[in-house]
Amino acid sequence: MTQLKITEVALRDGSHAMSHQYTVEQVRNITKGLNAARVPYIEVAHGDGLGGSTIQYGLSKTDELKLIEAAVEEADFSKIAVLLLPGIGTIQDLKEAHRIGAKMVRVATHVTEADVAKQHLETAKNLGMETVGFLMMSHMAPVDKLVEQAKLMESYGADTVYAVDSAGAMLPYEVSEKIKALRDALTVNIGYHAHNNLGLAIGNTLAAIEHGATRIDGSVRALGAGAGNAQTEVLVAVLEKMEVETGIDLYKMMDLAEEVVAPIMQTTQEITKDSLTLGYAGVYSSFRLHAERAAKKFNIDSRDILIELGKREIVGGQEDMIVDVAAELAQKNQVTV
């Protein structure tokens, strides 16, 4: 088996949970600990990637380039990665991140929109960066669609293609089926990124590894969006019990989680009513507030709206349909508006 390589995402996915308020000092301290524990890759960026600091996606306290620079300075073993969502981040942002020392870029698109990653992956490749195609909301695509899009990523030069369970909505049998199909169809590395909204981040990650994923995301103390990611130190412990080599020092990861990360978290990671609802419905977290407003207007339960949106596979940009769905549900319930 290829050596399993873990990417730590607390300094990027965790940016959501920190309301994008990371300071240079925090990033330095966490990077120092991750580097000492010999984590292969550390992703550093706004939660929505390079250029994400906007009114729409949340303003960062600190310019992400300063955070990336600080991480690069602290890491003499770990490689610093960045995330880029085409449309939010630009080729210019990518070049800038590369200039200040980012060694890997993960170009993220909705699972059906791999084609928008072409130019960014090719540019990264030309810059000599390691490249990842990051297929978000992978639970929304049937296996053949996922494979088709992954092959596009591969054709654009991705060294690794990830199935990303952005909403924490996948079940182990589904992970097994999808990762196996990707493993069979592609020649590049297969990766898996979990969220814990259904309590399955570790269980699903094990299923992914069993079926051929060799690149895995984790976040120390589960510091990530929603109910958090696969908790890195827990994953390392489980893999040690299974005698799967990660190269990561378990005790150092545990101490980092307890002594450096836990004290700065704005809230502890639990599976709450909101995060469970998003995982159960399989929708974007940004739909929640829209659904709550619509639920109030039509006097129905916002969970019914979110579940219906999930069934209809509504994606970002279609938020105006939320009110229509709410109206339909209210009519079905024979509630007088």
Next chain:
Amino acid sequence: MTQLKITEVALRDGSHAMSHQYTVEQVRNITKGLNAARVPYIEVAHGDGLGGSTIQYGLSKTDELKLIEAAVEEADFSKIAVLLLPGIGTIQDLKEAHRIGAKMVRVATHVTEADVAKQHLETAKNLGMETVGFLMMSHMAPVDKLVEQAKLMESYGADTVYAVDSAGAMLPYEVSEKIKALRDALTVNIGYHAHNNLGLAIGNTLAAIEHGATRIDGSVRALGAGAGNAQTEVLVAVLEKMEVETGIDLYKMMDLAEEVVAPIMQTTQEITKDSLTLGYAGVYSSFRLHAERAAKKFNIDSRDILIELGKREIVGGQEDMIVDVAAELAQKNQVTV
């Protein structure tokens, strides 16, 4: 498939996490919610079962019989269950719990000591109660030993035999193997009780169900010892997605977790350094303080002691061996004492 039946344990296993400080009012409110959500069984007792309120195991704020009585009064659908560890609880405690309305007893022993449950299970059977043999620390026994002990429980009249992952130390393949072996060897119901110390409470529970377990434990908001149990409302959501019928109202469970249980918890459930260490080592939580004291004395890491105790399968009652193990490890490390 036999109908899956969930036992809610937050009012018993959660008693540990509440430092045994449950009030009658809290038990009433939670029972009311669980009953409305149509949870089949609700276990109510001190964390260490009937008679557990002692200086050794922690004194309860409220007499457990008063808590059981309150739960019985509030539950017109759910059946109230009690836990009994022979040696801590007595036949007299069992009769008293039955008299005030407990319908099911779970007689718990270490996985290799089922024989001490004989008298209690037979008495419960004669009283007309539903009976469960509850094999704690099931990760410590190889499959054939577990099956042997489970058969003893069956022969004493247990209607259900549980594999109990007390330390949250089991991995999915191990759960699959053990539950399958129990299912093949026994004619009674098979149950599974998870802890989340390795982040696998939900994943392991799905593996157990897949291999034949039809009785499952959960705790609302994961309120239980260590890193908590399989979070009931999360489990119900996952099972609904899998179209496995539990009879439980998902929204009511979610609302109960968020509005009634979360606000009274002393701390949120996370996987901390301590709970992860216990799951990784596979030892009793009561060993932790002993190990920390010994670690200080011999200037070694308490985690090394706990992991060594796990390897040697030290059980409760053998705490005096902890210092010996620490001394040996220190010598190996060539540390001057």
